[in-house]
Amino acid sequence: MPPVDPNADLLPHEIAGPVWYLPYPLPIMIAAALVILLLLAAAVWALMRWRQRKARRILTAREKALAALAAAQARAAEAAPYEFSIEVCDVLRTYLGAEHHLPATTQTSYEFLQTARSSAVFNAERLAGLARFLDKADAIKFARAEASGADNAELAGLAGELVKEEVPHAVAA
Numbered sequence: 001m002p003p004v005d006p007n008a009d010l011l012p013h014e015i016a017g018p019v020w021y022l023p024y025p026l027p028i029m030i031a032a033a034l035v036i037l038l039l040l041a042a043a044v045w046a047l048m049r050w051r052q053r054k055a056r057r058i059l060t061a062r063e064k065a066l067a068a069l070a071a072a073q074a075r076a077a078e079a080a081p082y083e084f085s086i087e088v089c090d091v092l093r094t095y096l097g098a099e100h101h102l103p104a105t106t107q108t109s110y111e112f113l114q115t116a117r118s119s120a121v122f123n124a125e126r127l128a129g130l131a132r133f134l135d136k137a138d139a140i141k142f143a144r145a146e147a148s149g150a151d152n153a154e155l156a157g158l159a160g161e162l163v164k165e166e167v168p169h170a171v172a173a
Helices: 025-057 063-072 083-098 108-116 125-139 149-164
Strands: none
Touching: 025 083, 063 083, 083 125, 083 149, 108 125, 125 149
16 A cells, blocks of 8 residues: 555645735834834823923012022122122112012112102111112222122122012002
8 A cells, every 4th residue: 555645635726825914014014103103202202391391380580589699699709799799780670670560670779769769669677778789789880899709798698688578568558
């Protein structure tokens, strides 16, 4: 008896080739997956940026002035008195203009003191502190008075006191 071939009953025309079971060609599917991943990454990044922007709070005029004065105070010892007095004076005048709507940046020191006297923002003690600050700053800026790092620190301290000091409730109307 001849040997029996186990595959004898299978004819070559009965064997089917590989069946493509993916709906699209493989390179197109890989490209689509990459595009989807990029879109997902962009959406996550945009969500994180939105949350950061939402969480970031806007600083008040007082907080901005105090931060600028703290930075100036840190370098008061080595700063040139003329430039330092201009910087600190600008910080204080900008704060008073933004916080209390006073024309501090557009008036001379004398004019501003007159405005401050008629303003409800300044009581007698605060007005005296403002006058001391403006006199010292003007002496350094315009009379080119001799000044040192200690004078710079004192000027920044006077400005800081004016910014930190709350407006008295009886006067703020």
